[in-house]
Amino acid sequence: MVASREKGSQRTGILLLLPAGILISALMVYPVGHMVGMAALQDGKFAASRWGILLYRDGVFWKALWNTLIFVVTSVTGEMIAGLLFALLLWERQGALANTIRGIILLPSMLSPAVVGIVWLLLFYPFGLVNWGATLLGIGRLQYLADSRLAMASIVFVDIWQWTPFVFIFILAGLTGMPVEPREAARVDGASAWQLFWHITLPLLRPTLAVALMFRVIDAFRAFDKILIMTNGGPAEATTILSIYLYKVSFHYQNWGYGALLALILIAVTLVFQWTYDTFVIRKVA
């Protein structure tokens, strides 16, 4: 294992990373620099007033931040649990039918988020399928997207619908890649299904869950097209999450500096979330 740090291999290493590095620098340096520049400067001077507005006068920002956290936590939790349940339900079955079923379950993740937004907008209509199903079940018609109390729940539901398959396939892979011996041994020892799951399967799944969770968390912070199409951030800003707010500030109000500042904050929040989770979950895994 002496090879690791020798000059020669270092050289190769740098060459291996170089194309990616060049591509990234060429693509990212200007955009990120541009964003930081726009956020920090106004007419060439440091825009301290922007921070003032952000912290003291922009009620919408704090609401958007809060909405974002709620959205991320609820939808990712829902996706992880649902994905786990689906995977547990379907991983042991064999055969063409099982394969087809697993394939079908993947479908929602293969749609564009924009299309998913449009489809569910239609389904949530007063005369859409969801209300029809609700009337059949005797629940009565609800305003899924118009009621500010329900709206967030509705978009979380749609997000879970779309991304559960993504988690599902990760966990499915983890389950199929699990070593068989510990489970067999436990079963021989008379462990119940629940004990099997909790003490053997789950710990072995931790790394898979970790990776899936990381991607989903970062993605959830960036969620945008679906929500814009379904509720446009309403009603009454109930579903305005940071990405939507920064879109409005930039595109609608043409206030690019403030929009860039919001984007940087969103990225920072995402990274903090991801780092916190990294240190605490990875510690458990390792």
Added chain:
Amino acid sequence: MDRVAGPGFTRRWRRSFLWGLGRIAIVLVLLYTLIPILWVVAISFRNPVQTMTIPPEILVQPTFRHYQALFSGVWGDFTAYYINTIIVCALAVLLSLAVGMPAAFGLSRDMVHRRWSTIFLGAMTIIYAIPPISLAIPFYDIFSDLGLFDTKTGLVLAYQSRVLPFVVWMMKTFFDEIPRELDDAGMVDGLTRVQVARRIVLPLSAPGAFATAVFCLILVWNDLPLALVLTDTPRAKTLTVGIVSFVQENVTLWNPMSAAAVVALVPIVFFVLLIQRRLVQGFGTGLKG
């Protein structure tokens, strides 16, 4: 089989009950997944009048009007959008693999100083975390200056911001799973590092690479913000941009839009259904706990 009442009986009864429950659960999951999608397909064969009524009229004379209109160019050059999407997505994924896999290998095998690898991975994470709309505008600026606005090349480059971090992260994880002992064995046998990579590590990680490629393909196939801002004409417009063009100020044309969505979905569905097993295997090999 012991039919006498006793501990065996309760356990068997419980097992068949759970088995039945499992079956019902699977059916519910399938319905939950499929109904919205089937509804989209159904709408693509209907007229607006039949689209928004309840109870939904199940038996409706289907019309192929929307599909015909789609490819006749009335709603924009969808054939061009299709071709653009295929070309751009294929190139974007290939480029990211060509560039990302070597980088992932270098990172995995600790071939660079810890400092560089941390910076590199950190940059990847940051880039992945940037909301696409925030990236789209600076891209719009540079691309306009470079003449890359509304070009497929521009889109392929812009998409790297979406897929390259994903490729590097995923392939690094997969490469990490392949034990270094294999590398060393290869080198003892007289191979260079690069040859080791090519002949030993790559074949082992092929399923993982394949799975990653498919995910990336889906990522860029369905992208909206970058494509919307960076394209203008059928020279580079993609399917997703075409689909949302039906959501207009005064009206949403649900039916041709559903047709477009179905048309965009079909290749992906076929592709993924066909390779679904490989996909699971691919991730499985890489993610052994």
Added chain:
Amino acid sequence: MRDRKEGKHPKSVAPGVRAAEGEMRIPRRRFIQTVGGAAAGIGVSASWSALRAVAYAATAPAKELSAAISLGPWNASVEYLFKKYGEATGTTFKTTKAPYMEHYRRMVQAMQRQDTSYDFMIIDPAMYGTIFFKHKLVTPIREIDPAWRPDPNLIEPHIRVGTYEGTVYALPIVGNTQLIFYRSDVTRAAGFAAPPKTINEMIEVNKKITDPSKPFYGCILPAKANYDIVYTSLAYVKSAGGDIFATESGPDWTIRFTSPESVKGFKAWLSLRPWSPPDSANVHWAELMNYILTDRAWGGLTVAAQVFQIDDPQFSKVPGKIDVTMPLMVDGGIGKPAPILGTWSMAIPQRAPNKAEALAFMKWALTAERQREFAAQGGIAVRRDVLADPTLAKDPKNRWFAAELESSALGQLRPQMEHWIEVQDRMVPYLQKAFTNEMPLVAALNGAAQEVKELLDRYGYKNGPYIPAKE
């Protein structure tokens, strides 16, 4: 990188030899091959692109204007005009389309970057025109043709929408204005000879024809969390004698939407709510039309551009039964309806390469014959003589012309301020809360006023103290 230069690599060493010691190198031959190959690849693609550019330039059409428009049901009629113009003069149009907000963003940024790629664009001046006009991102018409005067047959408010501080920047093309679409058959069957003209009359009609059990609703109030809720309520506010600000285009931006007249207007708007569908807070134009066309509501206030669907059996279950009338008047107000314009106008970017040709098209498109053809294609004309033309009026397909003419003639503008969109964003949540009864109207208006005042002060709009809303 220093390492590379340091080491000395004899050319003839086989790769395998060094590897045995755990060291690694890239043989020079290989390196040259890779770099050479990459360079060749780049060279080939560069020459290919260059060849293509030359070929395109050689075969480019004689005169081609590049137009940017936003997506909408009126696209077909406008593109028909483009085509006809090409046939008549040989000047063709290369059109690019984008969704509403994206189109707006792209045009603003293109103008700010001094882009020369567009000759012509169609914009929505009432919503976002000021940013173009105030910063001269588009060319004043008289700068291109100092002798131009508006044809007296062009309906004046449509031109006013594209005018800022006395200078005309944009000419109307699609005369989008507010109209009420309603079921004339249902109205007659309920015993009303004519459609309602005031709020009180509307409430009478509502009471008679609404039947929630069917369900069949009355007059729909679209109140989705986008700018429609301001757009529609403003019609009632203005008809009651109120307004958003003290002046339409400054210099006095004192808030007026909390004045007693404005409160009266908002109250009149809300008084129609009981007969509006329960999910009105998520109803936008499209949903509103759908309610009406699927026989589930009497009607509602929307824009003229919706007219293409009313008789089309693909869209409508009630073809021929829908008629059009003016927006409602508020009783005890100014005594007139106040339809708010949503005109689509044509403008020429400041750096357009072919300004004179673009203006020539605009003038051509606004002549009587062309507007007549435009109307026949389903476009919404902006000329008085076309809308009042007796031969056209005979066609039942054109039964909405009279209302369109009347509505345009009374057309009102929205505040001509750069930050109008942001102001609306501050008002919309409050108006929605008032609409869904989460907040009393007066509290909502005061809350909105507070936020709007803060915005005005922050951006430096001159404004004085405003009268807080009272019951």
